Amino acid sequence: MKVFKFGGASVKDAESVKNVAKVLETQGFEKCLLVVSAMGKTTNALEKVMEYYFKKEDFHSEIEKIKQSHLEITKGLFAENHSIFNEVALFFDDLEAFLRRNKSPNYNFVYDQVVSCGEMISSKILSDYLNDIGFSNSWLDARDYIKTDDSYREGVVNWKETEANISKLGKEQSYVTQGFIGSEDNNFTVTLGREGSDYSAAIFAYCLNADAMTIWKDVPGVMTGDPRKFENVTLLSNISYEEAIEMAYYGASVIHPKTLQPLKQKNIPFYVKSFVEPVKPGTKVGISDKNQSEESYILKENQVLMNISTRDFSFIAEDHISQIFNLLAKYKVKVSLMQNSAISLALCLEDKFGKIDLVNEELSQKFNTDLVKNVSLYTVRNANLDELSKFYQNKKVLLEQISKQTVQIVTN
Incomplete structure (x- = not known):
């Protein structure tokens, strides 16, 4: 069975x-499960609904x-008397x-x-x-x-329960389902994190023992850098699970960080392809003697x-x-980079839920803290360290870290 994800x-x-x-005509729709994201910028629009609701x-x-x-x-796809119009309206009536x-004041639950x-x-x-x-589904x-x-x-994810549920699906049929969402014990919706549809597809692929999983993007595949942000980038035709996981961890937006782990456990090949040019090979992630380790940005x-430091000049120790x-x-603030010295700790953080000021307020009761917001983290994978100077051109460096051919620079 194949799993396709459409963003x-x-x-x-x-x-x-x-x-x-x-x-689908180019790929075949037999024994296929499609995982679909919200249309266009709908998620952003619904976040605006949330903002207005709580205000x-x-x-x-x-x-x-x-x-x-x-x-x-819908009008561009169906005849006027199609039942889909009532179904779409009903979704919004339910909302x-x-x-x-x-009556819940819990923003995350309502979200x-x-x-x-x-x-x-x-x-x-x-x-x-x-x-x-x-295309029967x-x-x-x-x-x-x-x-x-x-x-x-x-x-x-509760993997045991999830696998038991998904494994009951008939593998001779085709299906269409949603990315990004699951449910808890009381059957209330729980999302899997922003951009989590790739992860949803990987969950289904893992539980179905899929032959392969493909995500369809508006780019040719995994590039050596986002072409909107970097010049002279090229397509990576083959990369290992390990390299893809590293790239996702460091922030490569083409792959969701959680996606690779379930696929690697069962060695399910993972493809990133273009829905604009679907016959082109794109990028294959998996076990291959053709895997590349190109310099990537x-x-x-x-x-x-x-920046956090102790007030009494004592060491930043394990308890700190x-x-x-x-x-x-506690506040779901993620660490993108950390570096410590004897009496200080520098952290580059991703504040997805807007909680950094609360973190700073609590930390400043025990430590000296300093915040610099709206900084950027550049990561170069498989860097040619002999040409390191080019990474620093026209950048004000606030923090840097070099390890095993990976260069990371925090700038503003």
Whole structure:
């Protein structure tokens, strides 16, 4: 069985949805499971609904805008009397009803119930469209299959229960389902982290013992750098699981960090291909004697540099580091880079949930702290250390770290 993942850009409008069918014509749709993201920028639009809802402003008009944009896409795909129009409208009615009845002040809980609507709607539209044109498939609610704990916005997968659920699917059929979402024990929606649809596809691939998994992007495959941010980048045709995991860890946006682990455990080949040119080979991630180790460039923006030091000039010891990391875990602030000296600790942090000021407030009760916001972290994998100077050109370096042909520089 094959697992395909289509992101938001690949289903952003009616023509894009039709293009998904063209991609499937080149690949074959027999024994295939499709994992679909929300259409275009729908997730961002639903986050705006969340913002207005918690500010007690007019979120209804924002929901109406999203509804109308989806109905417009639907008009470009179906006859006027098709049942999909009522189904799309019902999704938005359910969203309005949830927000009307909700009494929970837990932002993360409400976020997951609201933002997950994007995937539910896009997958239903795609499933119905494919059925109409002859690509027979069953629509699945991913929340019935992927089970998690109640860590809203960062769900931790219950692999035993999830594998038991997914393994019951017939492998002679084709399916369309959602990325990004699962559910906890009370069947409330839990998202798997922003951009988590790749991870969803990997979960299904692992549990189905898939022959291969492919994610379809608007780029030719995994490049030696984001072509929008770096010049003279090239396609990596073959890379190992280990190299892909390292690139994802350092922030390569083309691969979600959690995606590779379940695939590597069962040696499931992983492809990154272009939905614009689907017949081209793209990038293969897996075991191969053709795997490359080319110099590659990764940029993580909107980072925070935090310098922490002891007030009495004592060493930064294990108990200090434990306190600091427990606090970061509490607020779900992720470490992109760390470097310590005798009396100080420098951390480059990713503040996904906007909690860095709370972290700083608590830490400053025991330590001296200094924050620099909106910094960038450059990482060069497989760097040619003999030409190190080129990495520093036109950059104000705040922190640097070099290890095993990996160069990391924090700049502002």
